Amino acid sequence: MSTVESEATAGRRGSARAVAVASSIARFLVIAITTYLGLLAVTFFIGRVIPIDPVLAVLGDRAPANVVERTRREMGLDLPLIEQFYIYVKNALNGNFGTSVLTTNPVMTDIRRAFPATIELATLGTLIGALLGVPLGVLAAVRRGSIIDQIVRIIGLVGYSVPIFWLGLLALVLFYARLQWVAFPGRLDIVYEYTFTPITGFYLLDALWQRQWDVFRDAFRHIILPASLLGYFSLAYISRMTRSFMLNELAQEYIVAARAKGLSETRIIWGHALRNAAVPMVTVIALSYAGLLEGSVLTETVFSWPGIGLYITNSLQNADMNAVLGGTIIIGSVFIGINLLSDLLYRVLDPRTKVR
Amino acid sequence: MMMEKFALRSRVLLAGAAMSALLLAAPALAVTPADTLVEGFAIDDIISMDPGEAFELSTAEVTGNTYDLLVRLDLSDTSKVKGDLAESWTVSDDGLTYTFKLKPGLKFASGNPITAADVAYSFERAIKLDKSPAFIIGQFGIDGDNVTEKAKAVDDTTFQFTVDKAYAPSFVLNCLSATVASVVDAKLVKEHVAAVTPSADYKYDNDFGNAWLKTGYAGSGAFKLREWRANEVVVMERNDNYHGEKAKLARVIYRNMKESSGQRLALEAGDIDVARNLEPNDLDAIAKNADLTTTSAPKGTVFYISLNQKNPNLAKSEVRQAFKYLVDYDALSSTILKGIGEIHQTFLPKGVLGELNENPFKFDLAKAKELLAKAGLADGFSVTMDVRNTQPVTGMAESFQQTLGQAGVKLEIIPGDGKQTLTKYRARNHDIYIGQWGQDYFDPNSNAQTFASNPDNSDEGKVKTLAWRNAWDIPELTKQTEAALLEKDPAKRAAMYQDLQRKILETSPFIIVHQQLEVAGLRKNLRGFALGPSFDTNFVGQISKE
Numbered sequence: 001m002s003t004v005e006s007e008a009t010a011g012r013r014g015s016a017r018a019v020a021v022a023s024s025i026a027r028f029l030v031i032a033i034t035t036y037l038g039l040l041a042v043t044f045f046i047g048r049v050i051p052i053d054p055v056l057a058v059l060g061d062r063a064p065a066n067v068v069e070r071t072r073r074e075m076g077l078d079l080p081l082i083e084q085f086y087i088y089v090k091n092a093l094n095g096n097f098g099t100s101v102l103t104t105n106p107v108m109t110d111i112r113r114a115f116p117a118t119i120e121l122a123t124l125g126t127l128i129g130a131l132l133g134v135p136l137g138v139l140a141a142v143r144r145g146s147i148i149d150q151i152v153r154i155i156g157l158v159g160y161s162v163p164i165f166w167l168g169l170l171a172l173v174l175f176y177a178r179l180q181w182v183a184f185p186g187r188l189d190i191v192y193e194y195t196f197t198p199i200t201g202f203y204l205l206d207a208l209w210q211r212q213w214d215v216f217r218d219a220f221r222h223i224i225l226p227a228s229l230l231g232y233f234s235l236a237y238i239s240r241m242t243r244s245f246m247l248n249e250l251a252q253e254y255i256v257a258a259r260a261k262g263l264s265e266t267r268i269i270w271g272h273a274l275r276n277a278a279v280p281m282v283t284v285i286a287l288s289y290a291g292l293l294e295g296s297v298l299t300e301t302v303f304s305w306p307g308i309g310l311y312i313t314n315s316l317q318n319a320d321m322n323a324v325l326g327g328t329i330i331i332g333s334v335f336i337g338i339n340l341l342s343d344l345l346y347r348v349l350d351p352r353t354k355v356r
Numbered sequence: 357m358m359m360e361k362f363a364l365r366s367r368v369l370l371a372g373a374a375m376s377a378l379l380l381a382a383p384a385l386a387v388t389p390a391d392t393l394v395e396g397f398a399i400d401d402i403i404s405m406d407p408g409e410a411f412e413l414s415t416a417e418v419t420g421n422t423y424d425l426l427v428r429l430d431l432s433d434t435s436k437v438k439g440d441l442a443e444s445w446t447v448s449d450d451g452l453t454y455t456f457k458l459k460p461g462l463k464f465a466s467g468n469p470i471t472a473a474d475v476a477y478s479f480e481r482a483i484k485l486d487k488s489p490a491f492i493i494g495q496f497g498i499d500g501d502n503v504t505e506k507a508k509a510v511d512d513t514t515f516q517f518t519v520d521k522a523y524a525p526s527f528v529l530n531c532l533s534a535t536v537a538s539v540v541d542a543k544l545v546k547e548h549v550a551a552v553t554p555s556a557d558y559k560y561d562n563d564f565g566n567a568w569l570k571t572g573y574a575g576s577g578a579f580k581l582r583e584w585r586a587n588e589v590v591v592m593e594r595n596d597n598y599h600g601e602k603a604k605l606a607r608v609i610y611r612n613m614k615e616s617s618g619q620r621l622a623l624e625a626g627d628i629d630v631a632r633n634l635e636p637n638d639l640d641a642i643a644k645n646a647d648l649t650t651t652s653a654p655k656g657t658v659f660y661i662s663l664n665q666k667n668p669n670l671a672k673s674e675v676r677q678a679f680k681y682l683v684d685y686d687a688l689s690s691t692i693l694k695g696i697g698e699i700h701q702t703f704l705p706k707g708v709l710g711e712l713n714e715n716p717f718k719f720d721l722a723k724a725k726e727l728l729a730k731a732g733l734a735d736g737f738s739v740t741m742d743v744r745n746t747q748p749v750t751g752m753a754e755s756f757q758q759t760l761g762q763a764g765v766k767l768e769i770i771p772g773d774g775k776q777t778l779t780k781y782r783a784r785n786h787d788i789y790i791g792q793w794g795q796d797y798f799d800p801n802s803n804a805q806t807f808a809s810n811p812d813n814s815d816e817g818k819v820k821t822l823a824w825r826n827a828w829d830i831p832e833l834t835k836q837t838e839a840a841l842l843e844k845d846p847a848k849r850a851a852m853y854q855d856l857q858r859k860i861l862e863t864s865p866f867i868i869v870h871q872q873l874e875v876a877g878l879r880k881n882l883r884g885f886a887l888g889p890s891f892d893t894n895f896v897g898q899i900s901k902e
Contacts, residue, residue: 053779059777060403062411062796063488065820068782070486070557102403103586104570177621184627185618190394190609194591217528306588314400314587319775 032336037089039332040325044088047321048081057101057319088325098328102318107326110311115330116201118186118300118307121227122292124204128231129238130285134274136235137242141250142269152239159236168229168302175225183221185304192218226303230296234288241284245277252276279349286342290335378587387626391606393882396613396622397632400587406569407538408478409487410523413794413891414610416535418590420892421608423538423575423598426456426475426515427529429798434889435846437529441576442468442515445529451522451844454529458513463597464541465573465580477542479507479517481564489536491648492797494522496528500559523841524849526709530799535892540565541574548572578603578897587612592631592896604884604900616747620857623648623877629901630885631877635747636694642877650877652695653887656705657794657872658803659749661741661756663865665827667787669737670865678727680867682759683709684719692751693870700871702857703807706734707889708848710800710853716861724763736764741788742777743769749790752869756790784815784825792872794821798890800853801841807866809834826865833859 018330047054055071056062063071072078076087091098140152175182183189187203188196196215198206204223207216249255250273258268297309303309308327315323388394401412407419427437427445442456447544462470482490497520498506506518519528531537548568554561559660565574565859573581578600579592590610594603611628613619619631620638634642634650642648663670663679670676685699700706701715728734743753750771757767767788772780781789795802810823810830817824823833836856845850860866874887874894884898 038759052773052775056775056778058403059488060401060412060795061774064491064784066818067486067488067490068811074557104404104567149840172621177625180625184622184625186611189627190392190611191389193589304618310587317773317775318400323632 008139024286028340035332035336036329039329040089040092041085043321043325044085047324048084052319054319057321062210067089091137092325092329097329098322100315100320100323100326102315102320102323107323110323111308111326111330113201114306114308114311115165116198117305118296118309120202120204121223121299121305121307122225122230122289122296124223125230125292125296126234126285126289128228128235129288132231133235134242134281137239138246138269138274140239141246144247152243156236159232163298164229164233165298165302167232168226168299171225171229172302172307183218184223185222185302187219187222188215189218189222208297221296226296226305230292230299234285234292235286237291238281238284242277242281245280249273249277278348282345282349283342285347286338290338292332293334293338314355361611364884379419383488388629389607390901393605393630393896393901394628395608395610395630396619396628397610397630398614399590399610399612400614402584402586402590403698404570405573405581405584406487406566407486407535407540407575408482408564409566409570410535410818411488411796415492417894418581418584418592418610419535419538420577420894421579422573422577422581422592422595423535423540423813423897425533425535425537426472427533429530429533429888429890429893431888431893434511434707434798435526437533441475447525451525451555451873452519454517454519454525455510456515456517459599460513462576462599464544464576464595465595466541466544467597468541468543470539470576471512473512474542475515475539476504477509477545477572478538478540480504480565481535481540481545483507484560485564485566486558487566489534489796492531492534492536495531496523522844524844524846526846526849527799527801527841530709530823531797538575540569541576545569545575578719579608582602582607598897601897602735603897605896607898610898614640620877623879626879629879629882634696634875634877636692636696639695639875643777645839647880648877649880650695650875651885651887652704652875653874653889654698654773655794655872655874655887656708657792658700658703658888659707659752659790659792659869659872660828661752661788661789661790661867661869662822663867664784664786664825665829665865666784667739669731669733669739670787672731672733673863674727674731676865678763679719679732681720681727682756682763682765683717683867683869684755684759685715685717685869686719688752688755688869689713690839693749696748696873696875697870698871698873701861701868703803703860703866703868704800704853704857705795705803708795708798708800708803710850710857712854712857714858714861717867718760721762728763728765734764736766738766738768739787740768740770742780742786743790743791744772744774744777745771745772747883749792758761761766781825782820784827789826794891800849801837804837804840804856805879807860807864809837822866823864828865 054077055068055075058071059067076084100107100110104112136152140149143149177186192215196212199209200206203219204216207219255268255273258272296307297313299305300307300309301313308331312324312327315327362831389568397414399414402415403412404410405418406413407423408648410419426442428440430436430438439457441462443459445454445456447454458470459474464470472543479493479502482493483498484500508516510516520680528885545565548565550563550567552558552563571584576598578595578598580595582591582593584590589612592608594606596602613622616633616635616638619633620642622628623642643650662678687697689697699715701717702712704711706713741751741753753769757769760767780786793806806822808823810821810828811834813824813827813829823830833856840849840852843852876887878885881902883900883902888894
């Protein structure tokens with residue numbers, strides 16, 4: 001009797017978990033869809049409210065009046081606003097973001113070309129930020145109040161408060177113009193731009209794959225400066241969070257117990273405390289990664305990095321609303337996706353969240 | 357999983373690469389390839405490479421180098437044209453029919469022969485597409501219904517062009533030197549034609565290859581267009597079939613760079629050979645650098661301030677006059693316009709038939725105050741000005757704001773993106789606008805029409821000239837502008853334009869400040885680099901490197 005009962009309970013518990021999972025997925029979907037629709041509406045209406053005539057994007061500054069009027073009709077801009085919005089949403093939901101009037105390509109084609117550049121840059125930036133930020137944060141926590149702690153905090157403060165484009169310009173003047181350690185803005189030198197055929201769009205990987213060492217070196221010389229800047233930006237955030245997580249862990253009882261057992265300090269810090277702090281760190285790093293993907297707009301502009309940020313900036317300046325919408329939606333999706341992913345990772349890594 | 361692998365691999369890479377970068381990245385001057393010219397140039401205005409559609413300034417340079425015309429501007433005397441594909445031409449006695457004889461043995465870059473049928477097709481598609489520059493040909497009474505009759509091939513080497521009135525031949529020929537009259541390879545274009553459903557606005561069943569030609573190429577110029585990527589790059593390669601002197605370099609690359617400071621850095625580092633959008637301070641620095649040099653040429657572009665006549669204060673003739681005395685021309689030309697512009701107060705730029713180099717206005721506060729008092733505005737008034745966020749107009753606007761202030765006129769600057777201010781200007785919703793105006797084609801009529809004619813000043817007016825945009829109603833001047841088109845004697849025609857310019861100078865709501873000097877900074881190893889008098893005459897074929 002008791003076994004039957006416990007099986008039933010287990011079954012109920014199982015189905016309860018399934019329901020919980022399903023409901024959290026459903027909740028996520030609702031949030032995602034609402035966000036998309038919100039993005040669509042905001043982009044569309046901002047696009048119509050700002051006093052820029054989209055016809056200019058198609059025709060340029062110098063078109064005569066009769067051509068402007070004809071094109072306005074052809075673009076459906078003479079239709080009622082609601083009707084325009086309906087057409088716009090219908091197309092967007094079908095994954096059709098239209099054609100970019102600037103590049104004459106379908107917006108999705110442009111984005112497919114630009115996005116790997118942004119991912120490559122943000123990934124390298126996050127790696128730099130995490131690989132330096134975590135150890136610095138740990139050091140600062142362990143040596144709390146020491147000169148090291150102060151230095152780490154100042155590094156973090158500067159990274160947090162100085163605008164990234166300003167640092168970018170300074171870095172360009174110093175490392176490119178003066179020292180010539182790094183290459184000209186862009187992804188590759190002109191020489192390689194027409195001899196190198198990328199496969200995935202991640203130039204560093206593609207060059208390695210094709211064993212083109214000179215291309216790899218060139219791509220690296222181009223990416224290292226913007227990636228370091230982004231890395232510095234995320235380092236500031238990651239080191240600060242690491243420090244506070246570590247301080248939290250180091251104050252726990254099990255650390256006292258471990259010390260009592262006579263474990264070496266290195267093992268206590270790197271083996272025990274950091275391991276436990278690693279769980280919230282995943283979220284921090286993932287969020288900072290998403291932030292870099294989205295926030296690299298200025299960096300891309302300063303460094304002429306042909307990624308999604310530069311694409312959207314150019315499109316906005318040229319009233320190319322199809323491209324602006326497409327880019328915004330893609331970035332929005334990635335942001336939502338990474339948030340979900342870090343949420344899931346958190347659940348997987350932290351045993352306590354699993355039981356619940 | 358994918359991400360993990362990627363991250364792991366990158367991490368290993370990163371460690372190794374960081375080490376090697378420190379070792380390998382020794383300071384060394386970057387050098388562009390010996391057979392390639394690399395120019396840093398703001399080419400973000402390009403929206404199409406189809407010569408029947410393109411109308412932007414940077415595109416003009418590319419089209420001028422990649423396509424041929426029947427006739428071209430004669431660079432030794434820009435009030436004349438000379439044959440390009442055409443060997444000779446005649447004008448019928450009634451002044452209506454122009455007959456062009458093509459040079460023998462011409463070939464497109466594709467290898468197809470160039471025939472009069474290609475010329476006729478080029479005219480037909482430009483007119484039927486009816487894009488921005490089509491009016492340059494269309495103004496001769498040519499439309500979609502009659503173009504095949506009015507622009508036709510008589511035989512393989514004879515092309516005939518018929519106009520509706522006995523215009524000044526200089527006017528007709530100047531218009532035919534505009535990029536819209538570029539000759540396309542009809543056979544090649546027809547291979548790429550896309551079907552279109554006819555509509556009320558466009559009654560043809562095909563696009564005349566427009567979709568393909570936006571990024572494609574079907575010409576016969578000194579260079580062929582290899583690639584255009586919006587906001588990134590334009591790549592041109594030498595055309596070995598070119599009928600004239602072959603280009604010296606194998607490749608020319610325009611890299612999109614908007615900022616003057618960025619162009620200067622790249623030029624100093626040797627990553628580009630030419631910097632094309634330099635502001636005065638960067639231009640100065642480059643002129644002082646021993647490895648670099650600078651060059652300049654006056655361009656057919658004038659910068660002006662215009663006063664909307666819908667504003668009752670600005671509509672008073674004394675106020676219009678007073679404002680012309682309230683620009684500090686000398687201060688401007690010694691600061692923000694230094695090296696990039698020269699004082700020029702008439703609407704025809706230097707180099708055009710009928711140019712008039714009279715600059716009567718100087719900054720004169722007392723005179724301006726007197727005029728304002730006469731207009732009943734001795735205590736001044738408040739007014740707004742739409743200003744695009746870009747140099748040199750921002751600097752000019754601020755200077756104007758300051759000098760107007762001295763006369764008691766409070767000027768509020770409304771800054772905006774270029775597209776914003778232009779949208780407002782086109783709708784006649786501004787008070788004061790500051791802008792630049794480039795000729796549509798190299799003939800005095802282009803600017804005369806826009807500054808001195810306004811056939812219908814109502815809001816519904818179809819011909820939206822600059823006079824219309826500023827609601828300046830001028831039936832007399834409109835008639836005079838039209839009359840100048842029919843004057844066959846070039847000397848008399850020039851005199852008519854000079855008369856028009858004097859009237860505009862005195863009475864118009866246009867304060868023309870200066871003519872643009874196009875500048876370039878270049879590395880000293882370049883030979884033969886020269887800027888032309890117009891945007892489609894910046895030829896790169898004769899450039900070589902040492």
